[in-house]
Amino acid sequence: MSGVASTRPAPTLEGLAELARLSLDGSSEAIERILSLARAALDMDVAVVGAFDGDFVVQAVDGENEWFDLEVGSRIPVEQGDLPTLVHDAVADVRTADLPITRESGIGAYIGVPIRLWDGTLYGTLCCLSRSPEPSLNVRDVRFLRVLAEIVADQVDREQLESEKRRLEWSRIRGVLDRDDIDVEFQPVFDLDDCTIVSLEALARFWTEPMRSPSVWFAEATEVGLGVELELAAIRSALQRLDEFPPGVAIALNVSPTTALDSRFGELLVGVADRVVIEITEHAQVDDYDALRTALAPLRERGAQLAIDDVGAGF
Template sequence: MTGVFHAFTSAKKMARAGRRTLRLMVARPSVQGASPTHATRITLRTEPSMQTREDKMSILDVDVCGTPQQIDEIVSDALRSVRSLLGMQVAFVSEFRDGARIFRHVDADADFSVIQVGAWDPLDASYCQRVVDGRLPPLMRDACQEPAALALPVTTELPVGAHLSVPIRFRDGRVYGTFCCFSTFADASLTERDLGTLRLFADFVAKLLERKSNETTRENIIRERVRAVLDGRHYRIVYQPIFNLEPNALVGYEALTRFSLEPVRTPDAWFCEADEVGLDEELELAAIRAALAVVARLPTTVYLSLNVSPNTILKGSLASALNGHPLERLMLEVTEHASINDYERVAATLAPLRQQGLRLAVDDAGAGFASFRHILQLKPDVIKLDYSLIHGIDRDGDRRALAAAVIRFAEATGSKVVAEGVETEGELQALRELNVNKVQGYLLGRPAPYPGDA
């Protein structure tokens, strides 16, 4: 049996032991490319029943850790579980939409292919609508013995024997559709307790589908917002200078993206949202292409540093975006905040570009453990010390010690160090004493449009 079935079976045992509020965890292996596992936390309440010897159980809350695809898998588990438990040939979840009943999830015997996922029929000709509005009972041991069911041709054509169906309702009262089980043969053994089991599963599925619906709505809003940024070019590039301390000279710029569309938020938030809806590569490459517009105007001794995520590196379009530009004057920065699942692929993808002179930097070193993994695995040309490490370094011995360790590592491995986020003379002096020669920060220059740009 599936994890969902075991969860509810365990809940019944705990209810008999006297527990009234139960919290269960259902874990499943992940789909390919997703996180290793995902889990669903289920909170149930049991109440003593006056009619039966077994407690009545209801779903209080469902907390899903997973993608919409993973939610679909859990719903499929629930269908499979309840169909097996009740001994039915078919179980399905239908959605009511625009006058149609659409079969969203189906679990059936191998030799039963009448109902397929995505198929639909008129809602007003279905059992489902009649169960919701009360014209048909939710439990029929033999639909052929129910006059209202016999009025529908499908009852004798299929035929329909045992049939259980309950509405799937969201918290606001909306009916999503129905959770239904049926067989072509009658089953006189079905009881109200079986119907109660179906209602429990339907309640569980309702909370899953409501979460999925809300998440889909949220993703659509995000997608429209990011698409508006891309289509309307509601972004601009600003450049923060990078200086050599000895001698005091401008050696580079870091290109940073600023967004002008509401709602106002940090650039990181825009890029994170783009990643959520699969527009991360398009947005990053748009920003990179816009930033590259100044390369021809840069002094020949000045390089341009571009931020890029591992996903964009792996998707393959980065090389074409950089094509035609002097790679020996460009540097890519991979942030600490971006996770990398396959360092070998990232390194192999970048290798031809690095052989042509492109430099690689690991950004935000010192901000977290991931940056050190990036450094060890990618062997960057430049290590950028994070603001969190630089801020107050002149007054904090621990920060100074950690920075010194990274600097010694860079010296031993042939990497250069750039300190970012330098805001005070004290921080600058501390970095001089640590033999850091390249710095950037508000003390030296704020991000701004390139001279001559609007």
């Protein structure tokens, strides 16, 4: 920042197109990359996205953040509307000269625009700061930053919607677990030589809204971090009915590698391992076969049988 007219090039349409593409790719780094491009295009020292939560709370920052003592999570006592859109010289400008942030952070110039979400809610501000005055900042720069703020808003909207979706999914799975709302049906497996039933495959069923296939329920549970809990609950429900069947008939349990490695799975089979067929499902990749063999060895020693479920088979 020299304090004289800047020779920086105007933001190009190609640059805006690239920013738009980044905002739509759904990556968690999109906002950081937009800040980097904004700071470079406006020739400023730091670019910041902050949310209003009583204070101005930094959500993302790019550039010389140490100079301004800014990092993600920093709280700055600035209320909505305290800062104008464009300040060429924060110390000389009567609107900003007496603000604590001007004195404490050493701000020379400032340009910032609001970030509004899809419903019009004011989320926060996208702004750029410099250590020295910048008289070349102009209305064109403000318009450019407004375009970027819309892109940031799109990304924030997407992240908030995804967060709300995950919250609802977690609540739905948690409700099934808390109510023990899992039914189990048993599919017989016959010996083709004499047509006798040798085992019964336990199949979980969910008779609750939304009505969906078991594979969708288990996939959703895995996405929200409750996959093992839901599998263990289904296994527990199946084992509770073991006494309904003849002693010579085993129960086949579909088990993911992750659940098989959980110590709680082995605890459920204490005393009944010799009547269980453990069907390892291939929905999830096995990261450590040695660990899986080690976890299953005690169960096999107690009589449990082991099988590999078909690729793509459901619970």
